[in-house]
Amino acid sequence: MQKGRDFIKAIRRSFFTLHSNTSISQMDQSTRYRYSPTLKWNPMVEEYFIKVYGADHFSRISTALTRPSCYSCIRVNTLKSTSDAIIEKLLEIFKERGMHNVAVLESSTTWEPDNCCKATLKCTGSAESLKTIKSISKCQFPGLDYVVFVKGSGPHAIHYGDNEGKPLKEVIVSRKCAEAVLRGAQVYVPGVLACSAHVERGDAVAVSVAVEQYGPDGGWGVAMTRGTVLQGSQEDPYYFERDGFYIGQATAMMSRAGMFRVTEGVAVDMKERVYRLPSFYNLLEGEIFLQNLPSIITAHALDPQPGERILDMCAAPGGKTTAIASLMKDKGEVVAVDRSHNKVLGIQKLAAEMGLSCITTYKLDALKSVCHGAESDSLPNTCSAEDARTPDLLSTGIDGFDAKLLFEKNSEGWSVP
Numbered sequence: 001m002q003k004g005r006d007f008i009k010a011i012r013r014s015f016f017t018l019h020s021n022t023s024i025s026q027m028d029q030s031t032r033y034r035y036s037p038t039l040k041w042n043p044m045v046e047e048y049f050i051k052v053y054g055a056d057h058f059s060r061i062s063t064a065l066t067r068p069s070c071y072s073c074i075r076v077n078t079l080k081s082t083s084d085a086i087i088e089k090l091l092e093i094f095k096e097r098g099m100h101n102v103a104v105l106e107s108s109t110t111w112e113p114d115n116c117c118k119a120t121l122k123c124t125g126s127a128e129s130l131k132t133i134k135s136i137s138k139c140q141f142p143g144l145d146y147v148v149f150v151k152g153s154g155p156h157a158i159h160y161g162d163n164e165g166k167p168l169k170e171v172i173v174s175r176k177c178a179e180a181v182l183r184g185a186q187v188y189v190p191g192v193l194a195c196s197a198h199v200e201r202g203d204a205v206a207v208s209v210a211v212e213q214y215g216p217d218g219g220w221g222v223a224m225t226r227g228t229v230l231q232g233s234q235e236d237p238y239y240f241e242r243d244g245f246y247i248g249q250a251t252a253m254m255s256r257a258g259m260f261r262v263t264e265g266v267a268v269d270m271k272e273r274v275y276r277l278p279s280f281y282n283l284l285e286g287e288i289f290l291q292n293l294p295s296i297i298t299a300h301a302l303d304p305q306p307g308e309r310i311l312d313m314c315a316a317p318g319g320k321t322t323a324i325a326s327l328m329k330d331k332g333e334v335v336a337v338d339r340s341h342n343k344v345l346g347i348q349k350l351a352a353e354m355g356l357s358c359i360t361t362y363k364l365d366a367l368k369s370v371c372h373g374a375e376s377d378s379l380p381n382t383c384s385a386e387d388a389r390t391p392d393l394l395s396t397g398i399d400g401f402d403a404k405l406l407f408e409k410n411s412e413g414w415s416v417p
């Protein structure tokens with residue numbers, strides 16, 4: 001029991017940290033701009049996973065965790081469209097965006113190792129466009145043909161230019177921002193953490209990502225104040241930290257001062273990215289929903305039927321709620337609960353966009369809506385977060401809603417149901 005607790009504590013404390021794998025002595029200008037982070041695991045966690053997965057498999061998992069997904073997964077709103085119609089529309093849109101001049105669907109009978117049916121794009125576009133989208137395919141798992149995969153490409157070697165022999169000016173973005181960028185997004189103002197001095201609109205900049213590290217004070221953070229000025233020289237305190245974390249090359253859309261003065265807008269326009277996926281921002285709204293496959297499968301495995309009543313307790317932004325409602329063919333009721341008022345409004349907006357009327361939303365703290373046994377008979381909705389905590393749970397660090405899900409109270413105390 002004590003071993004288990006120590007393990008959970010270790011995971012919570014320092015699961016892993018990201019590191020560049022270049023030593024300072026190896027570093028020079030020609031190798032500086034790369035994307036090659038590696039994970040440094042807590043030794044206890046690493047030892048456990050190697051035992052479970054084997055060294056090779058674990059090493060592949062560890063590498064994959066530092067890379068973005070190579071595909072986007074789209075759930076088609078079957079109340080409004082079909083996968084085939086969506087694939088046709090996407091091909092047309094990508095062609096209009098200049099990603100492909102000609103795109104032809106090949107016979108959809110080729111089975112991929114990942115059990116997906118491949119629709120290869122034959123293109124006569126530029127070399128650049130050919131590198132962006134590799135294929136669009138419909139998921140071939142039985143019953144999941146409303147899922148469409150758009151496969152991107154990467155890693156790409158990026159040309160950072162030499163700026164007439166001088167190092168490029170630079171911008172550092174947050175990890176969340178970088179994750180979005182590598183899925184096709186632009187860099188918006190709130191995502192910028194630091195920028196070189198004297199950056200003006202139109203300047204070419206190298207974009208790198210700042211990754212949170214476990215600090216001496218016991219918390220996670222990027223150890224960088226937003227607005228930091230980058231010197232671009234070895235005197236720059238973050239110069240070595242960002243080697244191996246470059247995600248692409250961009251053009252500044254505003255001056256350095258603007259980036260930290262305004263509250264919204266595109267700060268830099270990404271021209272080249274180490275991984276490429278098309279952006280689905282504002283695309284086919286209501287007809288498709290960008291959603292990770294595990295979330296889609298969760299709703300699918302629930303097997304919701306028309307006419308049923310289903311409760312989703314942490315519902316925003318409404319991905320699973322709307323997936324469930326679609327599977328119910330909008331007949332019955334999905335009760336969607338979230339504790340944030342604005343997020344509840346977001347669920348309502350999404351439901352309206354998708355043409356789903358069987359969703360009822362509530363702003364509610366799920367912790368206060370779950371009671372156990374006799375408690376719930378006499379005092380509905382009166383459980384507090386403290387009810388979900390016991391000395392044992394406190395020592396594992398699991399509390400609140402997770403504790404309610406993982407443990408239950410019976411005559412002998414708390415246990416796993």
Ligand SMILES: C[S@@+](CC[C@H](N)C(=O)[O-])C[C@H]1O[C@@H](n2cnc3c(N)ncnc32)[C@H](O)[C@@H]1O
Nearest residue numbers: 314315316317318319320338339340365366367
């Ligand atoms: C990861 S998101 C859920 C994603 C969602 N299930 C989906 O598939 O789109 C977690 C959500 O849970 C909500 N949440 C967290 N604790 C909650 C609580 N005690 N009661 C209600 N909502 C809660 C948060 O506001 C957040 O919107």
